[in-house]
Amino acid sequence: MKAMILAAGKGERMRPLTLTTPKPLVPVGGVPLIEYHLKALAAAGFTEVVINHAWLGQQIEDYLGDGSRYGLSIQYSPEGEPLETGGGIFRALGLLGEGAFVVVNGDIWTDYDFSALRRPLAGLAHLVLADNPAHHPGGDFALVEGQVFDGQADAPTLTYSGIAVLDPKLFAGCTDGAFKLAPLLRNAMAHGQVSGERLPGHWVDVGTHERLAEAEHLLQASR
Template identity: 60%
Template sequence: MKAMILAAGKGERMRPLTLHTPKPLLPVGGKPLIQWHIERLARAGLRELVINHAWLGEQLEARLGDGTSLGVRIRWSAEDEPLETAGGIRRALPLLGEQPFVLVNGDVWTDFDFARLQLPTGMLAHLVLVDNPPFKAAGDFLLQGGRIANPGAGEQADAMTYSGISILSPRLFDGLGEGPQPLAPLLRRAAEQGLVSGERHTGCWVDVGTPERLQQVDQLARET
């Protein structure tokens, strides 16, 4: 199975740190944030990686190369313009192939064991959810008996946050045109059709979206 790391974001909330350094290369515990993902994926047996990039992407390629030094094989999907999540994945599909693949946001830090991920038969996606962090009061999806559902009126308080970790079938993107497009509408549509499963992760997970949270995960990493 292959894995894709999303690394094309500009990191606006991280400025000025990301003015000259792409967010995935910001240091956490003495190594780049993205390297934590690469090492965890490799330990889980996921050594065929696709990484997309846009802002300062040449720095990512120069730093990580083909992944040999980290025990993986990296193929790069360069974006001339930001394509958002679904648009970036669609661009990378020729590199990912026809089988389900693991997807992980490059700007989260977690102890999640990627070896656990499986896509149940007939599903288009399997999402990992986490309890809503302090900076996000409302969640994204409901988890009901191993299935993902969209929260209805009055159910938002019971919803949890999508962690940015999932396993997806390329069929989720059937019929999707080119250009910038978000992933959430595809997931919500598939959930309405009963085609998305999920699980809850109760371990460590941080959305590294601000300099303050970068300091938090740097401390966590040094204590690991």
């Protein structure tokens, strides 16, 4: 199973840091954010990783290289202009192969064990959902007996963590260009094709300076 890290965002809410540094290379505890994912993926047994990039993307390639120092083989999917989540993954499908693959948002910090995802996929997607953070109290989706639903009135919602396993068939009928992943997931949910799990550990969506500080705090506490 291959993995893809989404690293094409501009990180506008984290300026001035991201004016000269792509968000995945912003340090948390002295280590670039994306390195935590690479090390965790390698520890979980992954060997092949695809990384898309746009804003200051050459810096990502220059820093990470071919991935050999992490025990990985890294391929890159440059975009020029960001293609959003769905479009970025669709552009990279040729590098990801025909089987299901893991996708991870490059701007999160987590201690999640990625080895839990190395299992057969039932349906078109499997989502890892986190407890709702303060900045997103309404959540995204409901998790009921291992299935993920959109707008399930009688079930509490959780927040999509930015970690998933996707089947390339999820993108059937899509064309090259910028589009979001969420509508594809919601369509698959309507057909009972999305499973899920609740993230058991720590998770931070590092989208602002305040949340960067939160990730720093959690990292310090875990050492």
